[in-house]
Amino acid sequence: MSKHRFFIATSGNDDDAYKEAMRYACELADKDQEIKKVIILIHTKNNTGWFERLFGIDVVKQLFKGTKFKNCKPVFKFETKRTYKDSYTTSEIVITCGLDNDDLSPIDDFYSVKAIIAIPWLANGLDKWVQTWNPTELRGNQHAVSAYPEPSCIVKKAMKSLTNSINMSTGISHHSDEEQAKTYILALHKYEPSINADIIGAYLIRELNWDTDHAKDIEKLIDTLNNGKYFQGGRRTGLQNYYKRWKKECEE
Structure with missing residues (x-):
């Protein structure tokens, strides 16, 4: 299933942004008969x-x-971060209200x-999500945030090899997959000129279909080494052999 992603480059109390988002959700629903509900996702019930300013307390x-609006097919319903769950039926549009990267990323899954x-x-509150997915900015501000660049070919080969060998449903939680x-x-950190956790995490999520939480586990390992620290585990010998193999694959 192809997921469609949009955002509005704004910040603070921009009531018009919520009106625009709801109007656009109606337009999307008109084009897609599978859409039955629009979730308005808020932090808490307070x-x-x-929406009180836009529509009134009633x-x-x-x-x-859950309620409908005139000339709009789907039901609109408030949910909070605590109450919203995956229904496993591809039928919903989500409008996220003031959520940041950490709040939104799990919903994207x-x-x-x-x-x-x-x-x-906040103006930069969704930068990581935007840089990962390069969503459409609904007000036409296409240069609001630039997408993450692609990682190097060698990094791609390494991450594809890892993806093909682990249990994707559990990420690297199993001991052998974590190792x-x-x-x-360790091999990439030692032999690549540089590795960026955000760029690699975005690549895992966007191109290799990793769950956000599992990609974060990889990002944490990279950040640990980039910050001059160490982690236990992983083979410390023969790292050059891995790197040579990925490099050879890139040259073929």
């Missing part, structure tokens, strides 16, 4: 000020139960979400 109360319209609270990941990261 974070409804934008409509806000209805949104907690939900199978039920066909489209995301993200509205940040292999650590070995690969």
